[in-house]
Amino acid sequence: MGRLINANDKVNDHQANESCAFFNLSPLHSGLHFSAGRSPIPAKLDAARRIDTPAGSPMSIFEYNGSALIAMVGKNCFAIASDRRLGVQLQTIATDFQKIYKVHDKLFLGLSGLATDAQTLYQRLVFRHKLYQLREERDMKPETFANLVSSILYEKRFGPYFCQPVIAGLGDEDKPFICTMDSIGAKELAKDFVVAGTASESLYGACESMFKPDMEPEELFETISQALLSSVDRDCLSGWGGHVYVVTSTEIRERILKGRMD
């Protein structure tokens, strides 16, 4: 009796910390690779995270599903955008996958990396945020939420969620806040833009050249959309259109983008 109720109620809470021996289980990707490479996580942790690809080259587990995420700051507003692909390595499963989640009206969370961990992490964060709302009778400030995400990630220091989150929100007096972190919760704050996902290299370049400070919402939307669409065209694992939110103190504008749908 206990098994069902407990297992159903809490998703992935307090588990054993065995990391990812399970990737050995699949007959399709047998054999782990122990090589270091570019990765949003420290090299020491990078060891057991590589799996075989059909082409034979080792691929980071962060690149298993493919993703592209950006958040940008404007004048009293922010925008957050993602691609829409859900893939399993090179195979596309769906082109309507949600990577950005609304926490409350002025706070958004984007989760790049392994989709299953993104879903688990999102469920845990929503749960914690609801408890906060009940206890405090108010919404969480973006800074507080970033600290929460960071500590939830660090709880799994030696068997992490393979996700790189992006947090964007409006804080006190509607001051925009954006932040990203690595899979074990090391925060990286920025005044202009943050990027994450398999397309992050191209996103950095695009954002670096397109971003201007203090953009109005309309211009911000145009900029973030162009940055996203031009970047995912140079990445095999992300794309298939985009999803953009532009948030001001009074409204949330959500738009679906069509890009190169191939």
Next chain:
Amino acid sequence: MECVFGLVGDGFAIVAADTSAVHSILVHKSNEDKIMVLDSHKLVAASGEPGDRVQFTEYIQKNVALYQFRNGIPLTTPAAANFTRGELATALRKNPYFVNILMAGYDKEIGPSLYFIDYIATLHKVDKGAFGYGSYFSLSIMDRHYHSGMSLEEAIGLVDKCIMEIRSRLVVAPPNFVIKIVDKDGAREYAWRESLKDVSVTSA
């Protein structure tokens, strides 16, 4: 090798699976039903490690039934899919099940739906989905010929197209398939597509 696929049509969802039980180079049997009727209006088509597949789908089936006994109302298809994902996700970092699942169901308020759940517990609602070696062919065929609101005849025609493509292009193609359907009248077996019958042993 394993081929499991499914799609959503107008008022129904359909899933098909190969029926081969294979170990290494040996085919043990070719009439193994890999699509479980989870409850009156749900189907679970599973592929993966045979032991895990049977154990896990039965575990889900019994717990969904238990929920219905306790609460007097059945789980909806999204609820059952999320429960299944939760179980897979908890198991993932302890003692993972190697099972990929397509869950099809029909709910009065929602209509037909199909959920894609892979062995690392990625959950996604899809119109069409596939697992295994057959997916390389069936996904392409479905991308080309699928449209929303397909009639039953069209959908069966598409499933047959997929099976034909697998049979003609996949080296390790399985001989037989089972097709099941779920609509407002419930979940049931629809048809078999057999190119090889199990021969009964004649007495010596």
